[in-house]
Amino acid sequence: EADYRALHALVREKPLGALLARDATFVPPVRTGHALETSSVLGPFLGLSCFPSDRRVPEACFPSFSAPDVEGGTSSLRLSLQVVHMALKSIATELLKNAEAKEHFFRLVAAACSLNMQRAQQYFPHAETQRLVYALEPNREEAPQLPVSTSSDGFMINLGAALLQLCEPFTAPGSPHAAKIDSTYLLDPPP
Numbered sequence: 001e002a003d004y005r006a007l008h009a010l011v012r013e014k015p016l017g018a019l020l021a022r023d024a025t026f027v028p029p030v031r032t033g034h035a036l037e038t039s040s041v042l043g044p045f046l047g048l049s050c051f052p053s054d055r056r057v058p059e060a061c062f063p064s065f066s067a068p069d070v071e072g073g074t075s076s077l078r079l080s081l082q083v084v085h086m087a088l089k090s091i092a093t094e095l096l097k098n099a100e101a102k103e104h105f106f107r108l109v110a111a112a113c114s115l116n117m118q119r120a121q122q123y124f125p126h127a128e129t130q131r132l133v134y135a136l137e138p139n140r141e142e143a144p145q146l147p148v149s150t151s152s153d154g155f156m157i158n159l160g161a162a163l164l165q166l167c168e169p170f171t172a173p174g175s176p177h178a179a180k181i182d183s184t185y186l187l188d189p190p191p
Contacts, residue, residue, distance in 0.1 A: 004087035007045060011094040011101070018100035027107045033116035033151035042108065045091070046162075048084055049154020050077040058136050081161075088162040096166070110186050112159055116150050 011017035020026060020041060028039045037043040050061070061073040095105040170177045 001083060001087070004045065004084070004091070008087065008091050008094065011091055011098070014098050014100070017094060017098045021095060021098070021101035021104035026104055027111055030111075030115070032149040033112065033118075033155075034148050036111055036115050037151040037155045040108065042091075043155070045088065046158045047152050047155040048158065049152060050081060051153045062136075084158060085161040085165060088158055089165040092162050092166055106186065109159070109163070112151065112156070113186070116156060119150050119156065 011020060023041060025039060025041050028036065030036050030039060037047050040046075061077060063069055092105065095101045169175065170181060
């Protein structure tokens with residue numbers, strides 16, 4: 001949580017936020033979603049996840065599969081993710097308020113979408129389910145091949161959650177702000 005607060009304090013200062021957004025590692029010139037996540041400045045912040053990439057994570061969160069332990073672990077993970085999502089929304093809000101950082105943030109979102117198109121393929125969710133089941137019970141399942149070309153589940157979910165939270169003021173029924181939205185903005189190539 002302290003890392004998110006530090007990043008928020010940094011981007012809240014407009015000159016520093018603009019400097020960060022203009023840095024070559026904010027939207028690095030990469031060819032895969034995985035590379036974007038691992039080399040982007042915001043990658044580690046967006047990539048934090050409760051999905052087990054390491055066998056020790058589910059073992060720590062769910063010491064046993066009894067109903068109370070599963071419920072307690074699930075509640076703890078949900079609360080932690082809510083804190084992460086609120087922090088990411090605050091960071092994104094500050095970047096969007098900064099005229100010099102706004103376009104760079106949109107480029108990061110566009111890059112995340114275009115470099116992770118493979119995730120939309122029909123087999124991808126099945127492969128991810130296999131990976132999660134294997135992480136929970138490695139003795140019962142064959143180790144799945146991990147897709148190394150796409151960003152992690154956590155990266156995509158956290159980015160999506162932050163974007164959805166940013167949309168809340170515009171999604172209220174009858175909101176006058178909704179008419180101001182250009183729904184094709186992210187589809188246009190950058191100038």
